[in-house]
Amino acid sequence: MAKVKTTWFCQNCGAQHARWQGQCTTCKEWNTLVEEVVQKEKKPSWDATSGDTLSRKRTPQPQLITQIDVTETPRLDTTNAEFNRVLGGGLVPGSVTLLGGEPGIGKSTLLLQVCLNLPYKTLYVSGEESAQQIKMRADRIKQDATNCYILTETKTQNIFRQITEMQPEVLIIDSIQTLQTEIIESTAGSVSQIRECTSELIKFAKETNTPVLLIGHITKDGNIAGPKILEHMVDTVLQFEGDRNHTYRILRALKNRFGSTHEIGIYEMLGHGLREVINPSEILISQRGTSLSGTAIAATMEGMRPLMIEVQALVSTAVYGTPQRSATGYNLKRLNMILAVLEKRAGFKLGQKDVFLNITGGITVDDPAIDLAVVAAILSSNFDIELSSQHCFSAEVGLGGEIRPVSRMEQRVNEAAKLGFEKVFIAPAKQKFKEVGTDVQAFSKIEDLIKYLFS
Numbered sequence: 001m002a003k004v005k006t007t008w009f010c011q012n013c014g015a016q017h018a019r020w021q022g023q024c025t026t027c028k029e030w031n032t033l034v035e036e037v038v039q040k041e042k043k044p045s046w047d048a049t050s051g052d053t054l055s056r057k058r059t060p061q062p063q064l065i066t067q068i069d070v071t072e073t074p075r076l077d078t079t080n081a082e083f084n085r086v087l088g089g090g091l092v093p094g095s096v097t098l099l100g101g102e103p104g105i106g107k108s109t110l111l112l113q114v115c116l117n118l119p120y121k122t123l124y125v126s127g128e129e130s131a132q133q134i135k136m137r138a139d140r141i142k143q144d145a146t147n148c149y150i151l152t153e154t155k156t157q158n159i160f161r162q163i164t165e166m167q168p169e170v171l172i173i174d175s176i177q178t179l180q181t182e183i184i185e186s187t188a189g190s191v192s193q194i195r196e197c198t199s200e201l202i203k204f205a206k207e208t209n210t211p212v213l214l215i216g217h218i219t220k221d222g223n224i225a226g227p228k229i230l231e232h233m234v235d236t237v238l239q240f241e242g243d244r245n246h247t248y249r250i251l252r253a254l255k256n257r258f259g260s261t262h263e264i265g266i267y268e269m270l271g272h273g274l275r276e277v278i279n280p281s282e283i284l285i286s287q288r289g290t291s292l293s294g295t296a297i298a299a300t301m302e303g304m305r306p307l308m309i310e311v312q313a314l315v316s317t318a319v320y321g322t323p324q325r326s327a328t329g330y331n332l333k334r335l336n337m338i339l340a341v342l343e344k345r346a347g348f349k350l351g352q353k354d355v356f357l358n359i360t361g362g363i364t365v366d367d368p369a370i371d372l373a374v375v376a377a378i379l380s381s382n383f384d385i386e387l388s389s390q391h392c393f394s395a396e397v398g399l400g401g402e403i404r405p406v407s408r409m410e411q412r413v414n415e416a417a418k419l420g421f422e423k424v425f426i427a428p429a430k431q432k433f434k435e436v437g438t439d440v441q442a443f444s445k446i447e448d449l450i451k452y453l454f455s
């Protein structure tokens with residue numbers, strides 16, 4: 001029997017090593033090497049450049065920078081406004097996009113829905129589900145598609161054979177971890193397989209100008225499974241996130257060679273697929289009208305879009321020795337900091353209280369502008385005094401108890417005015433907010449704001 005050839009691959013950078021070692025000499029990461037079976041004699045599956053005339057024709061020639069044609073290639077409209085927005089205006093021909101996300105978050109649903117709506121001949125390759133399962137999902141989404149072909153296959157050689165025959169205009173792969181190329185002997189999902197299959201697909205995309213969308217699994221620490229270089233290889237990395245127990249999902253670009261990474265797309269997972277949330281602040285509107293103690297509304301920004309978010313707090317006397325602090329959708333360290341500021345600068349004895357904080361909608365917020373709403377919600381619950389549901393907050397809170405301005409104040413205030421909020425509480429700003437249609441109240445210290453709200 002022929003000797004099996006194995007190599008050690010670094011899971012972080014994908015570098016190859018002849019033997020095991022504790023540290024990868026390329027990226028200096030520790031304990032990242034895994035052993036995989038390799039064999040390198042066979043021909044790669046996508047190889048359009050073989051043959052002398054072809055390769056000579058395709059070899060790029062140096063060009064004067066002033067002579068490079070910059071007329072933008074038209075992007076393919078996916079007819080999904082949120083998806084287009086995150087991509088930077090549509091699919092770029094020849095681009096490779098990787099979509100990552102937790103299992104069950106809706107990656108397959110999103111791409112199948114996009115695929116069913118595409119006005120182009122599309123091939124959806126699934127290595128995870130049977131054609132019947134995909135059809136059942138498509139029936140659930142209820143869209144008549146005349147351009148969408150399904151192929152259940154995991155061998156790249158077979159996939160490329162089908163592609164050469166049917167010549168799709170868009171290719172979707174669900175998922176990259178299930179693909180297997182014959183030139184490498186290791187199992188599907190291993191570092192070398194993922195890397196090799198991706199590079200074959202990239203080569204195919206660039207040579208035929210076909211956009212390719214790949215679904216990628218993520219590991220438990222939130223990274224896309226496989227070598228980190230996978231993210232460097234592709235043009236765009238999208239992440240689909242949200243709380244599986246809630247219906248809202250956010251699509252974010254982590255990397256985009258053809259557009260901004262500040263744009264986000266918001267979807268709602270319904271019984272019949274994903275609904276695009278064109279006006280994200282509507283997420284909140286259903287809960288408006290009734291005021292409850294412990295609830296405050298923050299005018300935050302998600303990427304470039306204003307988003308009104310409800311913050312809920314519950315403050316109660318600690319029954320057990322150590323008070324409990326818990327935060328959902330908000331950084332726990334930041335909550336502890338805000339509690340310390342309230343204790344030290346505003347004299348509230350929260351040391352013996354349990355404090356629970358929750359951002360509704362299952363959304364995680366990083367925007368510091370939510371701080372002021374967190375303070376307002378905590379104190380509202382502490383005093384059991386409700387805040388008006390017509391008020392909203394938008395400012396960062398500093399260690400000294402100072403209220404600090406945040407970016408894009410104008411956009412936030414305008415959004416609040418548009419949604420009919422009567423008052424917006426912010427930090428003192430240089431801009432004057434007159435005639436914006438809402439009363440803008442600026443405070444520089446939390447003590448002053450607390451006096452205003454609760455006395």
Ligand code: TYD
Nearest residue numbers: 103104105106107108109140270271272273
């Ligand atoms: P799926 O796309 O299979 O997730 P992923 O590919 O990221 O693993 O989505 C699975 C979840 O979405 C599943 O729990 C059912 C739910 N779902 C709906 O709520 N409505 C729908 O119309 C569809 C198709 C799925």
Ligand code: MG
Nearest residue numbers: 107108128174
């Ligand atoms: Mg799936």
